[in-house]
Amino acid sequence: MKSIAEYSAIVNAGINRFEYDEPNSLYEPISYTMDGGGKRLRPVLTLAVADALDANVEEALRPALGVELYHNFTLLHDDIMDNSPTRRGRQAVWKKWDTAQAILSGDTMFSVAIDCILNSCYGDSQRISLIECFNKTALAVDCGQQYDMDFERREEVSVEEYINMISLKTGALLAGACKMGAICGNATSDICDAFYRYGINLGIAFQIQDDILDVYGDEETLGKPIGGDILNDKHTWLHITAMSEAHDKMSAVYAQGVEGKEKINAVRAIYDDLSLRNRSEQQVEHYMQLAVDAIDGTNLRDEVRRFFTEFAYSLIGRKK
Amino acid sequence: MKSIAEYSAIVNAGINRFEYDEPNSLYEPISYTMDGGGKRLRPVLTLAVADALDANVEEALRPALGVELYHNFTLLHDDIMDNSPTRRGRQAVWKKWDTAQAILSGDTMFSVAIDCILNSCYGDSQRISLIECFNKTALAVDCGQQYDMDFERREEVSVEEYINMISLKTGALLAGACKMGAICGNATSDICDAFYRYGINLGIAFQIQDDILDVYGDEETLGKPIGGDILNDKHTWLHITAMSEAHDKMSAVYAQGVEGKEKINAVRAIYDDLSLRNRSEQQVEHYMQLAVDAIDGTNLRDEVRRFFTEFAYSLIGRKK
Numbered sequence: 001m002k003s004i005a006e007y008s009a010i011v012n013a014g015i016n017r018f019e020y021d022e023p024n025s026l027y028e029p030i031s032y033t034m035d036g037g038g039k040r041l042r043p044v045l046t047l048a049v050a051d052a053l054d055a056n057v058e059e060a061l062r063p064a065l066g067v068e069l070y071h072n073f074t075l076l077h078d079d080i081m082d083n084s085p086t087r088r089g090r091q092a093v094w095k096k097w098d099t100a101q102a103i104l105s106g107d108t109m110f111s112v113a114i115d116c117i118l119n120s121c122y123g124d125s126q127r128i129s130l131i132e133c134f135n136k137t138a139l140a141v142d143c144g145q146q147y148d149m150d151f152e153r154r155e156e157v158s159v160e161e162y163i164n165m166i167s168l169k170t171g172a173l174l175a176g177a178c179k180m181g182a183i184c185g186n187a188t189s190d191i192c193d194a195f196y197r198y199g200i201n202l203g204i205a206f207q208i209q210d211d212i213l214d215v216y217g218d219e220e221t222l223g224k225p226i227g228g229d230i231l232n233d234k235h236t237w238l239h240i241t242a243m244s245e246a247h248d249k250m251s252a253v254y255a256q257g258v259e260g261k262e263k264i265n266a267v268r269a270i271y272d273d274l275s276l277r278n279r280s281e282q283q284v285e286h287y288m289q290l291a292v293d294a295i296d297g298t299n300l301r302d303e304v305r306r307f308f309t310e311f312a313y314s315l316i317g318r319k320k
Numbered sequence: 321m322k323s324i325a326e327y328s329a330i331v332n333a334g335i336n337r338f339e340y341d342e343p344n345s346l347y348e349p350i351s352y353t354m355d356g357g358g359k360r361l362r363p364v365l366t367l368a369v370a371d372a373l374d375a376n377v378e379e380a381l382r383p384a385l386g387v388e389l390y391h392n393f394t395l396l397h398d399d400i401m402d403n404s405p406t407r408r409g410r411q412a413v414w415k416k417w418d419t420a421q422a423i424l425s426g427d428t429m430f431s432v433a434i435d436c437i438l439n440s441c442y443g444d445s446q447r448i449s450l451i452e453c454f455n456k457t458a459l460a461v462d463c464g465q466q467y468d469m470d471f472e473r474r475e476e477v478s479v480e481e482y483i484n485m486i487s488l489k490t491g492a493l494l495a496g497a498c499k500m501g502a503i504c505g506n507a508t509s510d511i512c513d514a515f516y517r518y519g520i521n522l523g524i525a526f527q528i529q530d531d532i533l534d535v536y537g538d539e540e541t542l543g544k545p546i547g548g549d550i551l552n553d554k555h556t557w558l559h560i561t562a563m564s565e566a567h568d569k570m571s572a573v574y575a576q577g578v579e580g581k582e583k584i585n586a587v588r589a590i591y592d593d594l595s596l597r598n599r600s601e602q603q604v605e606h607y608m609q610l611a612v613d614a615i616d617g618t619n620l621r622d623e624v625r626r627f628f629t630e631f632a633y634s635l636i637g638r639k640k
Contacts, residue, residue, distance in 0.1 A: 026466040081420035100401035108462040124444035142428040146346040
């Protein structure tokens with residue numbers, strides 16, 4: 001196994017030498033998006049799983065790039081849907097160009113991702129499996145995005161519904177990235193499933209961790225102000241739990257109509273009373289354990305298990 | 321061979337019994353779009369080509385539905401891009417729901433189309449060929465849409481550029497629909513290419529005919545006012561030819577700044593002076609002939625050639 005940084009370097013080299021088609025007006029927003037950086041976590045997973053199964057890493061690069069193109073496609077279209085003007089410190093595509101261009105270049109990006117899989121070196125049967133996995137992943141992510149939008153219009157959401165939503169919106173792509181690596185490695189369905197479960201649970205852990213950081217994180221490390229979720233009344237694990245266990249106190253805060261820092265402090269005080277920081281961290285730990293267990297349940301060599309355990313803890317910003 | 325109406329009935333039956341996934345909020349805009357009617361010309365082509373090659377028509381239905389889903393996906397996203405509030409006499413999806421929903425349901429629709437191909441009964445090699453053809457078609461259509469948008473910002477466009485644009489935007493999907501039918505029928509690459517050329521040239525003829533109808537058509541038959549392209553200074557075969565052959569006269573009309581009926585009449589007078597109605601109809605005839613020749617060049621039975629000739633002439637609303 002290589003290190004995360006080494007897999008990441010292979011992905012970045014692949015992105016740098018990627019040749020986009022013509023016309024430039026259609027493909028420039030795509031290369032702009034792909035040049036925006038990011039940690040390339042998903043394609044790293046594809047390469048690492050392929051490598052763990054002794055597949056050729058360079059051969060797995062094309063499907064891995066398909067995964068990264070797809071991930072960036074979702075960000076491009078999400079920014080239009082959310083009306084977000086910036087992404088990774090630069091203008092979002094719809095802002096730099098316009099909405100029509102962002103929709104069209106996004107649609108094209110999805111097909112470019114499929115093209116990467118079609119143009120990989122694998123035989124028909126493996127390529128069909130890769131495309132099946134890719135397309136099922138895309139449908140799951142769409143479904144998760146839909147639930148997220150639906151939840152915004154609802155007053156209450158259950159923890160179960162929330163976990164299902166983030167398992168689709170965030171987990172499915174990590175799981176799909178892993179499973180595609182397993183398909184590149186010609187894995188048995190048991191191994192495919194194990195890596196899929198690893199990805200799903202990792203995604204859930206990652207999202208809850210993200211929710212925690214929004215309330216208890218460090219503004220400087222995060223690079224954005226704390227409390228955005230609270231100000232937007234976003235359904236997160238913390239919010240949903242507080243609404244269920246301290247409904248009257250939460251309602252009282254809303255009834256007062258306080259805003260800004262005052263609202264953040266009032267809600268955080270309720271969270272603190274319910275020990276939600278500690279309890280949500282236990283939730284993260286629970287899903288991390290499920291992820292790690294999925295790989296531990298296989299007969300893969302120790303080096304492999306160590307890599308995926310380390311990857312999981314690095315994802316949520318902790319050392320194991 | 322069956323009749324166009326019979327293939328169309330098979331497509332509509334397939335659409336009517338199609339089962340969409342959950343959640344309803346994501347899939348309802350898709351079924352709404354698919355229920356909007358339309359002539360189902362593209363999937364009819366897929367079925368007819370498959371049938372012409374003695375493939376099982378019911379087995380070709382799934383890829384054909386993929387083609388129709390894709391076509392409707394382009395309309396759904398195009399309506400957002402063009403800011404068009406209506407489609408086939410009903411509210412466009414972005415108007416009935418909102419832009420975010422239209423983007424997301426559109427994205428999902430594309431994956432549902434791929435799912436149709438993946439879930440068809442064909443073996444891995446045929447399904448890979450189908451997906452390759454489908455995805456290449458989607459990239460070509462995106463490219464055509466991009467040129468169309470780019471042309472809007474330009475003063476002059478050459479006839480060659482225009483023909484290339486419509487061959488991508490309109491021709492590629494008719495061609496792709498035909499070729500997918502040929503793949504279902506396990507055709508040789510010569511037959512695949514013949515049907516592809518048929519579709520491309522048919523698309524060009526269809527689009528030029530559409531341009532003619534906008535100037536010389538009957539408002540009642542068209543169901544919309546005449547002259548929309550002239551009022552929007554749209555680059556069409558007629559407009560481009562007039563700009564090239566009677567540049568000063570066209571510029572004079574623009575310099576006068578006349579609008580509405582007066583502008584339509586002034587531009588049409590220039591078209592008439594150049595005999596553009598007759599000459600554009602010759603263009604349609606030229607591309608129709610190329611389409612028919614493509615099929616005539618094969619060794620397919622007479623009944624097949626007759627069907628595709630009739631289909632071509634019915635498409636541009638004329639009897640052969």
